[in-house]
Structure formats: C-alpha cells, structure tokens
Amino acid sequence: MIKNYLTLALKVLRRRPFYTFVSLFGISFTLMILMLITSMGDALFGANKPMTEVDRMVFLPQLQRYTEFFDTTYTVDTIVMDDGATRFDSTQRVEPNGNMNNSNGPMSYSFLDKNMRDFTDVDDYTFLSNNGFIDAYLDGRKVTLATYYVDANYWNVFDFNFLYGLPFGTDDVAGANKVVVLTERAATNYFGEVSAGVIGREMDLGDQKYRVVGIVQRPLKDDDNIAGDVFLPLTTIDPRQYGNQELQGPFQAVFLASSPGKRESVKKQLEFFATNFVMPPGSDFEHIRLYSGTAMDAFAARTMQTNDTGKAKLMVFIPLLTLLALFLALPLINLINLNVSRVFERKSEIAVRKAFGADSSDILSQFLFENLVLTIIGGVIGFVLAVLVIRYVNANDLIGTVRLAFSLKVLLYFIIVVLLFGMLSGILPAYRMSRTNIGTALR
Amino acid sequence: MIELTNVSKSYRTDTIETLALQRMNLSVPDGEFLSIMGPSGCGKSTLLNIMGLIDEPSEGSVVLAGQEVTRYNGSKVARFRNEQLGFIFQSFHLINDLSVVDNVELPLLYRRTSGKERRRLALAALERVGLSNRATHFPNQLSGGQKQRVAIARAIVGRPNIILADEPTGNLDSHMGDEIMDILTRLNTDLSTTIVMVTHDERMARKTHRLVRLSDGERVS
Numbered sequence: 001m002i003k004n005y006l007t008l009a010l011k012v013l014r015r016r017p018f019y020t021f022v023s024l025f026g027i028s029f030t031l032m033i034l035m036l037i038t039s040m041g042d043a044l045f046g047a048n049k050p051m052t053e054v055d056r057m058v059f060l061p062q063l064q065r066y067t068e069f070f071d072t073t074y075t076v077d078t079i080v081m082d083d084g085a086t087r088f089d090s091t092q093r094v095e096p097n098g099n100m101n102n103s104n105g106p107m108s109y110s111f112l113d114k115n116m117r118d119f120t121d122v123d124d125y126t127f128l129s130n131n132g133f134i135d136a137y138l139d140g141r142k143v144t145l146a147t148y149y150v151d152a153n154y155w156n157v158f159d160f161n162f163l164y165g166l167p168f169g170t171d172d173v174a175g176a177n178k179v180v181v182l183t184e185r186a187a188t189n190y191f192g193e194v195s196a197g198v199i200g201r202e203m204d205l206g207d208q209k210y211r212v213v214g215i216v217q218r219p220l221k222d223d224d225n226i227a228g229d230v231f232l233p234l235t236t237i238d239p240r241q242y243g244n245q246e247l248q249g250p251f252q253a254v255f256l257a258s259s260p261g262k263r264e265s266v267k268k269q270l271e272f273f274a275t276n277f278v279m280p281p282g283s284d285f286e287h288i289r290l291y292s293g294t295a296m297d298a299f300a301a302r303t304m305q306t307n308d309t310g311k312a313k314l315m316v317f318i319p320l321l322t323l324l325a326l327f328l329a330l331p332l333i334n335l336i337n338l339n340v341s342r343v344f345e346r347k348s349e350i351a352v353r354k355a356f357g358a359d360s361s362d363i364l365s366q367f368l369f370e371n372l373v374l375t376i377i378g379g380v381i382g383f384v385l386a387v388l389v390i391r392y393v394n395a396n397d398l399i400g401t402v403r404l405a406f407s408l409k410v411l412l413y414f415i416i417v418v419l420l421f422g423m424l425s426g427i428l429p430a431y432r433m434s435r436t437n438i439g440t441a442l443r
Numbered sequence: 444m445i446e447l448t449n450v451s452k453s454y455r456t457d458t459i460e461t462l463a464l465q466r467m468n469l470s471v472p473d474g475e476f477l478s479i480m481g482p483s484g485c486g487k488s489t490l491l492n493i494m495g496l497i498d499e500p501s502e503g504s505v506v507l508a509g510q511e512v513t514r515y516n517g518s519k520v521a522r523f524r525n526e527q528l529g530f531i532f533q534s535f536h537l538i539n540d541l542s543v544v545d546n547v548e549l550p551l552l553y554r555r556t557s558g559k560e561r562r563r564l565a566l567a568a569l570e571r572v573g574l575s576n577r578a579t580h581f582p583n584q585l586s587g588g589q590k591q592r593v594a595i596a597r598a599i600v601g602r603p604n605i606i607l608a609d610e611p612t613g614n615l616d617s618h619m620g621d622e623i624m625d626i627l628t629r630l631n632t633d634l635s636t637t638i639v640m641v642t643h644d645e646r647m648a649r650k651t652h653r654l655v656r657l658s659d660g661e662r663v664s
Contacts, residue, residue, distance in 0.1 A: 001552060004545065011540040352536045355497065356597070357525020357553035359518040438497045442532060443488075 002369075009370040012346075013377075020374075023338055027378025028385060030331040031418060035386040036404065037324065038413045043220035043405040045295065050158035050219055050226055055260040056123070057157070058267060060253040060292045061224065063111070065285035066102035070094050101285065108249030109234065109242055115277075119269045121262040122255045126153040129237060129250040130224060136190055137204045143189050145182075145205070148228030149237040149250075157256050158226055165199040165214035168233055172213075176235035180210040183218045186229035205230065221402045224298075225254055247280075247288065267292050332425050339371065339429035350433050351441035363434040371426030372419070379418035386414075445471035445494060445605065445637065450503035452489050452660075463489040465660045466503070473604070474635040476628065478648040481657035487641045488609060490657070494639060495528055495607045496520050508604050525553050529598030529636075531608040535590040537582040543593050544569065544578040550601040568596040572626055588619030595626055599636070606630070608640040612647055624650050 013020045047054050076090045112127045119125075128150040136143045155167035160181075168179045180203055184194045191198050194215060203210045210232065219226045234251075235242060241250055257263045274290040293301065300312035350363055358366075390404040397403070452464040463486045471477050479487050492498035493505060496512060505513045508527050515523060529550075537546050547565040556564070569575045572592040582590055591611060598606050608627065612620035624647055630636050640651065648654050656664040 001555075003558070004548075004552060007545075008538075008540055015540065348536050349538050352538065353549065353553075354521065355495070355524060355530045356550040357521050357601075359521035359553075361518070362521075362553060439492050442536060 005366055005369045006373065008366075009373040012370065013374065019338065019342075023335060023374055024378045024381065026331045026334055027375055027421070028381035030328070031379050031382030031414070031421065032385040032389065033327065034417055035382060035410065035414050036389060038417070039386070039390060039404040039406060039410050040399070040402060042407065042410050042413075043402050044299070046405065046409065048220055048405060048407070049217070050160040051223070051295070052159050053157070053256055054295050056257045056263065057295060058255040058257055058263050058270075058292050059225065059295070059298050060116070060255070060270060060290060061106060061298070062104055062252070062291040063107045063247060064102055064104045064289040064291065065247060065283070065287070066100055066289065067284075067286045068096045069099040069101075071097040103248070103285065104291075105248045106250055106252045108244045108246050109251050110245050111247050111249070112251055112253050115273065116253050119255065119266060121258050121265045121269075123258045124153055124156050124256040125253060126157040127151050127234065127251050127253050128154055128225065129234060129241075129252070130228065131237065131241070131250040134206050134230070136206075136230075138190055143186075145186055145190075145229035146227060147205075148231045149234040150231050151234050154231070157254055160216040160219075160226075163194065163215045163217055164196045165212065168213055173233040173235055176233060178208055178210045178236060179213045179233065180205065181214040181216060181231040182212060183216055183229055185218050187212075187215050189229075203230075205232070208236070218403070220405050223295075225252070247283075263294055328421075332421065335425040336428055339425065340432065342429065346433070347436055347441040350436045351438040354436065354438050355442070360434040363436070364430045367430035367433050368423065368426045371430065372422040375418055375422030375425070379414070379421075382418075383414065444473050444506070444508065445469070445639070446504075446506040447490075447493070448504045448506075450490075450493060450500045450505065452486070452493065452498065453501050463660050464493070464500070467660075467662060469655065469662070471637060471639060473637055474631070475653060476631040476638045476640070476651040477653050477655060478640045478642055478651040479655050479657060480642060480645070480648050481663075485657040486660040487657055489660075491607050491609055491639065491641050494605075495530060496524055521553070525550055525601065527604050529601065529603040529606040531591070531594050531598050531606065531611045533610040533613040535582075535587075535594045535614075537590055537593055537597075539582050541581075542578070543574065543580050543582065543585070546582065546593055547596045547600050549597055554601065564600055565596070568600040569593070571599065571630075572596045586619075587615050588622055591615060591619070591623050592626065595623070595630075599630060599634070602634075604637060606636055606638045608638060610641055610643060612642065612644060617646075620644070620647060 042048065051057070071094070073093045073095070074090055075093070076088060079087050079089060081087055106129070109127065116125070116127075128148055130146070130148050132147065133144050134147040136145050152168065152170040152173045160167070163184060165181070167181055168177065171177070172179050182190070182203075187194045187198050190203060191201065198212055198215060201212050203212060237250075255266050257266050270290045270292045274288050277288050279286060279288070296313060300316045303316050304312035353363060387406065390406050393399060394403045447467055447469040450464055450467040451462070454461045454463060467490065479490065481487050489498060493500050494507070496515060500513065503513070504511060507523075510523070512520075512523060538549070544562065544565050547568055548561040551561040551564060566575055566578060569578055572595050574589060574592050574596065577585065577589065582593065585593065606627075611627070612623050615623065627638055627640070628650060631638050640647075642648050654664070655662060
C-alpha cells in the first residue's frame, strides 16, 4: 500500500514539473528559513554549553546608586475659636518630587565579596569582569583579545567545552597565578593552531606573560558573561580595580539557583538586600538598587533598552512570534491553494478509487501521504540549504554576536516542523478530495 | 440478485425538481446478463448509479446480494462496493500514472490483500482478458479496446457478484466493441457473474439475456 502510494506520489510530482518546482521552492525555502530561525533561537536561548544551566541562572550585571529628592508641602488651616480669636494649625507632607540623582554600573569586587556570598536557594555563583580588551603580541604581530577576569567558580557555573587542557582552580585564583584559558578562535589567531601542543605555552598579554592551561570551544553567542577570547584569574586584574573599596567597579555576578523556580527567590533576596543596604558614610547617594534578571529578562531588557523586564518581554516576543506565525502561514496558504487546484485534476482518479472500495479515510491518508512526500523532499532540500547557510554564516561571523547552532535538537525541531507543515498544508485539500462525489466525477 | 422496489430518484435545485426515476421495479436474478437501453436523459445512468451505491434513491428500497443496502453509507458502502461490485465505464477511467497491473490491483488494495497475492490475482485477471503481456505497460500506451479490457480485468479481479457496465463499448469501434462483448459474455457464463450493462447499441443489447427499455425515468419494457 505504502509502496503503491509512494510510486504514485513520485509519478505525480514528475508529471507536473513546474507545479512541483513551485511547491518545492516554497517549501524548501520556508523550511530553510525556519531552520535558521530555530537554530538562531537555540543559539540565543537554548541550554547550550557553556550555559546549559541557563534556566537556573540569575544575572546581576548592574547596581544603581541613587538619591531621591523630596518636596515638603505645608498646609495651614485657620480656625475661629469660640472667643472670636483666630488660631492657626499647620500640617506638612513630604513626597518625592520626581527628581533623582543616580549612577548605574557594574560593581566592585569588594562589594560582591562582602555582600553577595550568603544567599539561600543558590547552588553556586561566580564573580566576573568582562573588562574590555587587551593587546597580545607575538612575533611583532598584535592581536586584540576580549578579556574576562573570572573566579574559579566561573568554570562550574558556565560549563565550557574544554577542547584541550583544564580550567584554572581556586589555588590559581588565590595565588594570582598568571594562567589563561582561551577560545579556539583566540588560539588560532595567536598560535595559528588549536592543539594539545598549545597547552603550557606562554602568551604575552599586555605586559604580562600568561601560561595557557586550557582551550575552550567558542560559545554560540557573545553573551555578556561568556564572550571572552581569553579568561584570566580575577586576582590578576589591575590591583587598583581588585582592591577598590567603592561600590561600583568592573565586576558582575551570576547566581545558579537551586532550581528554575528558585530564581524568583534569589531575585527577591537581592531586592531585599538592596532595600536594606546602609550606605557607607560620606557616600554621594543614599540608596542602591540591584538589577537582576533571568536570561530572557536580560535579553528583552537589552533589546528594548528598559529595566522593566516584564513589559520588555511582551514587547520583544509578541511581535517576534506574530512575525514567525505569519512567515509560516503565507507559504502554507499558498501550498494549500496549489493543492486544492490539484483536486480537480485528479477527481476521476479519486472517484475510481472510491468506486472500487476506498473509503474517505483511505483517500485522506493517500493524499496526506503524497503531501508529506512532497514536504519531506522539500525538507531535505531546505535542510541542505540551511546547513550550507549556517556554515557560511558561522565561518564569516555574518550575524554579529550569534553563531548558528546545529545540533540534534535543532534537527529534531526541524523534523517536527516539516511533518507539521506537511500535515497542515495537506489536510484541507485531502479532506476535500476525500469527499468527492463519484457520480459527478465520473460523468 | 438485484432487487429494486419502487425506486424513485429526484434531483432538486432551488427552483425545480427533476424526476430521474419513477417508482422503478426491477429484479435481476443471479447470473443474468441484463442490458438497459433508452434515449439520453431517460435515467439509465441514474439507475446504474443507484445499483452501484453511487447514488441514493429518494424513495424505495435496493437489495443487493441479499442485503438491504438502501441506506448504507461511509465505510460500509465502500466495503460493500469493494467486495460485491465491479464497475466498467465508457471512458475507462484508468489511472494513467499507474501501470496496467497496478491499475488492476486497485480493488485489492482496499481489501488489504498482501502485495504478492495482489500481483498473482491481477495477472490472472489480465490473463482472462488476454492482456497478460501488457502488465507493465501504462494506460496511454494502449488502444481503446485494450484499455477497456484492463478496466474489465480491474472490475473482475476482486471476484464481485455483480458487474455494472456503463456503455462499455460506447467509445470503441464495432470490432473492438464485439471483443469486449465477447469477454463480458464469457465472464457471465464462466463465472456466472451478474452483469448489468447500459448501452445505446441495439446490436450489443441483443447479445444479452434480457433488455429493459427506459423512457423518462420509467420502464417501458
């Protein structure tokens, strides 16, 4: 039966090359774009290394110091007493007048070290600084590298894929050892190779020599927390920054909540801490606020340039999803239309099948099957196209901060999308075909 | 056995009602070769469609092979057609994308017969109509007469009790028409299949056991 349907499906496709071409073009192109979107979505939001635990992460990138200004309003009442004398009574109300002085930015190591270590519902946490760029020199060549100063926990919170070597540990951080973990891209740029032979070699970073201890795979996206070329122990940062006793500095924190549901608890604790924080004497500001959030919060807030993460999420994702739905709907409607026009062409075939004993479900399944064959062929072409595009995009860093992921997960999504697309575009035409009236069709 | 009792059929549009069949009574015993004649629009095809469960009568009852089938529908009707009925059409209605033998196998496909068995039965049916050497050809490589023989093979492959033929020789020249009639006659005698044939051709009609004439939806003989 299946073989019979398959033979017929392929014959029909060959009989109408132009129709087939138009359908396949639409299908494969749509599916390719969908796969690219899926792949990009996966790179941005998926639980990929080194952020496999992204669902448990709470990011604390910034602290705000602020002072609110208040106005005092006096209200004066006059009362005429029984004796005819006038008395005065005044009340005063103090309200914020909407003016505020503030200063936003990442935090100092001392602030994090003193205050951010004792929260509940936190399995692990790390302090890091993505403090700009450093120039590295080799054989008279200069390579500019994005530099991250991180603690030893960093490698627990972010599960980088180590191609060679190992992360540095607590001893290296405590001893301010000059060791470095670099990405494969940095290794290629600096040493010209990615191999076990690079481990143990020295790099000139700024005016210091660092020994390579590990090479990691480059992450799929340039997230603020992971987008370094080289990772150094945070104790090796400029001592003025490390020892800085102000509130603000170049550091941020990432907490790993004990479960995704506990992220809210962590955020609440941070909020509570900020509300009750007593400013050191002589400070220019009176209060602090801590901007913490999940990865989604952070993405939406960054995209919409606002700190109201709830609103930002709606503003980012509703248009995105609508756009995606439209993008799926248009070729789908087109394909349904093409399929429906095929009904008339094959009316007599359907009528004959019914006359010889096919019931509606036989016809329905036959045409759904034919449509699935078409979609799957389109899917394979779309898949090949997508893989080529992904390679090209990644090789040339074409979409800035994101590289396109290609994983089994993406492939699985893709297969689901292909089947869904095939079913959706086939069900209506197949249903109409299955209701063909034999008498009129064979007249 | 085909038993039509008081069968009427009317087609209704918004404004008018057309009576295609009026209180038709017809009984076809097992093994009979019956022909139906009459001018265009007299209700021949309607009658055949009702016997083939392609159309439902507005009134009356239809009994086929001992079963009251008047109100059969859905998969029940599909099953009944598949097992009891074989159709032959004036314009053959072969599926051009399928080979001859695949066309013949069609009724067995909906009987969930195994592939091997389907092939065996289809080749046997083709043998019977003298076309076993054309099994792998495609319909558009065949002449009209050959196409109709394939259609006959398709109609008989499932060994139905009743074959309904709607002007099977209508698109063929008289020589090929005779060939087709010979095959149908042989089927009727060899397998004692009941055959009801609509025709315009007196000569063909004379080769059958009995002739029923229709005019304006009524039997005139």
